[in-house]
Amino acid sequence: MQLIRREPQTSMAGGTRSRCPVLLLLLLGVTTARLASGVVTDGLLPNGNFELGPAKSDLNGTRVMNQNSVPNWEIFGFVEYIGSGQKQDDMILAVPEGACAVRLGNDATIRQKLEVIRKTTYSITFCAARTCAQAERLNVSVAAESGVLPIQTVYTSSGWDSYAYAFRARHSTAWFSIHNPGHEDNPACGPLIDFIAIKALNPPPLAQGNMLRNGDFEEGPFIFPDTAWGVLVPPMSEDDVSPLPGWMVMSDTKVVKYVDAAHHAVPRGARAVELVAGREAALVQDVRTVPGRRYRLSLSVGDAANGCEGPMAVEAYAARATLRTTYESLGKGGSRRAAVEFEATANLTRVVLQSYNHHMKPDGTLCGPVVDDVSLVGLR
Structure with a gap:
């Protein structure tokens, strides 16, 4: 040869x-x-x-x-x-x-x-x-x-x-x-x-008014400027170092995709995460809370303007609360904002984000909803 x-x-x-x-x-x-x-x-x-x-x-x-x-x-x-x-x-x-x-x-x-x-x-x-x-x-x-x-x-x-x-x-x-x-x-x-x-x-500092680290996903792995497919962040154990500071990917074999505004529609800023594995992978972050105190979890859900169409739903969990946000995607970009309030039950609360369904583009490749600008704030 x-x-x-x-x-x-x-x-x-x-x-x-x-x-x-x-x-x-x-x-x-x-x-x-x-x-x-x-x-x-x-x-x-x-x-x-x-x-x-x-x-x-x-x-x-x-x-x-x-x-x-x-x-x-x-x-x-x-x-x-x-x-x-x-x-x-x-x-x-x-x-x-x-x-x-x-x-x-x-x-x-x-x-x-x-x-x-x-x-x-x-x-x-x-x-x-x-x-x-x-x-x-x-x-x-x-x-x-x-x-x-x-x-x-x-x-x-x-x-x-x-x-x-x-x-x-x-x-x-x-x-x-x-x-x-x-x-x-x-x-x-x-x-x-x-x-x-x-x-x-560079571990990002906590943004003013947000208890989550890197809630806007602006800090993450290197994305090649001339590749349009983003970067896959693989599953990891809780002891692993994450390429997406502040966040872990929980799964057996599936991933999430880190995308940039140069090649995808991003709800805010320059970077976001596309949930491409349905319920088989989740984004997770643990945050310190005060039992009995109320908090508000909010996030933006949209599509990456990559031809991924259909009804997309993202589920977010915190303490005993569940938020399901649905976004009807035409594959051309766009997003909506949603929030849920909950009462903390422990000193450490796990925030979990995952796609409710699997999605596939016409060419057969996996895709899914984009999440961005995730925020957790304490309420008086």
Whole structure:
């Protein structure tokens, strides 16, 4: 199997490296993360789009044969270097941006050493696509922290989804890795990986008159400017660091989608959350309350102007109160505001938001209502 044609680049070792057109960074307009010159900054990791590839002598067909062949990365196991439009049997392997990506086959890992600021919380955003495996998942880890991201469900018509993972830096350096734990009869059957970026998360202070942290969802994972599908925030345990500060995603395998105003209709501000998994995933935040005191929970519910049509309903729970807000979506944007009052029954009250139904766009991809501007205030 032949890779698409690339211009050779002379390496320091005197060989040639595969080089895809490096126009992506210009299109993105983001600051590239740096290793050699210091702490990583918001944006793509070094060679985070895999446009710089291995020397031809380090390839056996598409398989990368040496641990350090892909610039800025270390690889282990069955890793392939893939060109956009390349075929596997009857499958065309597309790449979300640029011309190249990597594929993680059986028990394969890619990793990169990051220089970070201790005690700072970071989120990693990366694009992944299923290929021919049946139950694909990825183990993502930074230093001692790790999480399993289920990627069986595809949320975009292109087949590529962006995922977020967060960690808190314990030291000034950390190894970031993505591992495919699968073992298929065809060792090449694993997910494609591309477009890996980092962002330092700044825990937002409580807004005046709102007891919820990040109730407007303005702080969250890196969203690639030239991708229109948002970022999936996976389920997490209560001990995990959330890429959506203040909020947890409670589910077995499903996610919520973090969206931006550049590509979606957002009720307020620049960011919001689309509930794309029906009742199988919920946004959760715990907040300190005074038993016996009354509170008001309010939120905006709408649609993302992404063609998701029909009656949408969001249920919100707090203490013994339930609020169901219905919004009739035409798929063109818009929102409505709703509120419920309740009496706290404990020192800690859990606020839960979830979509009442499953929704699907005409192209078969999952979608759902958008929630934004969630507020909790105490009443006299």
